[in-house]
Amino acid sequence: MAASLVTVTVGAMVTAVGVSPAEAAWARAWKASPHGWTATDSPRVSVDRQGDALLTWTACDSKASGCYHQVQARVKPATKGAGPIRTLSPLGASASWPEADSADNGDSAVVWEQDGHVAGRRVSASGQVIGPLRRLSTSAPAVGPVVAVAPGGMALAVWSEIRGGSWHAVARRLSRTGAAGPVLTLGSGSAEKPAVGVDRQGRFVVAWVRGREVVTRRILPGSVSPTRVLTAPIAAHGGFGMVRVGVDRDGDAVISYRSGGGARPAVWASRWGRTGAPARPLLISSGRDNVGFHHAVATDLEGDSMLVWTRWNGSRRLEMLGRRLTRTGARGPVTALGLHDRPDLVLDDDGDGMLVFHSPSAPYKENRVGTRLISRSGAFGRITTLTSDGRVPQVDTRPNSRFTVVWQRTSYPYSIHATTGP
Incomplete structure (x- = not known):
């Protein structure tokens, strides 16, 4: 037309x-x-297979004496008006940088930074908050949480936290009922935000900055793959950051990142098939x-x-x-x-x-x-x-x-x- x-x-x-x-x-x-609430510039949206959307953001009550930002959420079904606003974090806490993802049926997971730790909650497809607030991190400060939810509903949260004076990349599952799984220490890391994606079989791909390189691992239902280095051929005197992950139905992943320093900063991508080693980085x-x-x-x-x-x-x-x-x-x-x-x-x-x-x-x-x-x-x-x-x-x-x-x-x-x- x-x-x-x-x-x-x-x-x-x-x-x-x-x-x-x-x-x-x-x-x-x-x-x-x-x-009457003042929001920050970090809203997020996650849409399920039916087109229902979960919106999340942080805001503070402009009438209160102190501006403590609260994580709030709201479901907008595809075929009718938005549901009520739900409160995910308590007033009086310092909450920021929410991230969200949804299962096929709309059951979602939301994670954020709160008082130096990483917290998370589950939200049902109808917008009901499931279970208590969970503190996911084990040490502080913990920063940069991200989350991916498998088609069947299992969520994986990933973040960076300080342990013994050094940064580590850490992950933890969050079930559909809101129960937190065991802590998975993925390896040494940095303060840069990690990235996570998931395929249609529930296999997660996690990537993060480790020192002056970008590394990745797969997290399967019963195992975790060895760490793979993506950036070995690239010299980045200013280090790497802004890691992003895209995953297809079978688990083949594209991991992008920004290199700093050297002649000029640049954007790169590494392809990692579900079998074998990652391909050479592409400029x-x-x-x-x-x-x-x-x-x-x-x-x-x-x-x-x-x-x-x-x-x-x-x-x-x-x-x-x-x-x-x-x-x-x-x-x-x-x-x-x-x-x-x-x-x-x-x-x-x-x-x-x-x-x-x-x-x-x-x-x-x-x-x-x-x-x-x-x-x-x-x-x-x-x-x-x-x-x-x-x-x-x-x-x-x-x-x-x-x-x-x-x-x-x-x-x-x-x-x-x-x-x-x-």
């Missing part, structure tokens, strides 16, 4: 863009966080790029991936770029995506996807949340602006390209908003 010029009204923004009729079908944005960004801080990766069930990153151009502005990485390791052409920042992206089962971002890039004078559809061949669609008052968007999808986007408003009180489409 031919594209046409239409007016799209979503939330606070009315914009005329050239889109197909399907691209214009965004629901009206709605406010997820409670009235994703150009050798001429002065790469920015943020990048994102997503992998479909067949093993094809999309990567998006930023770089500083000659005018000292951040611009965004993207390219496809096929299941065979072939790198597609680089697409210039404009002056944007904070990319996040997702691919559905077949590789159709969405990129979200905020604009313009630094220096920030205003913020708009934008989206681009991604075809399964790796082509980016036109920009749709969701709001002129938003930043740090996040996106997730059900199996067949119905996307939920969440963001923080730029204007006070920085509330959390979301929409679904197209």
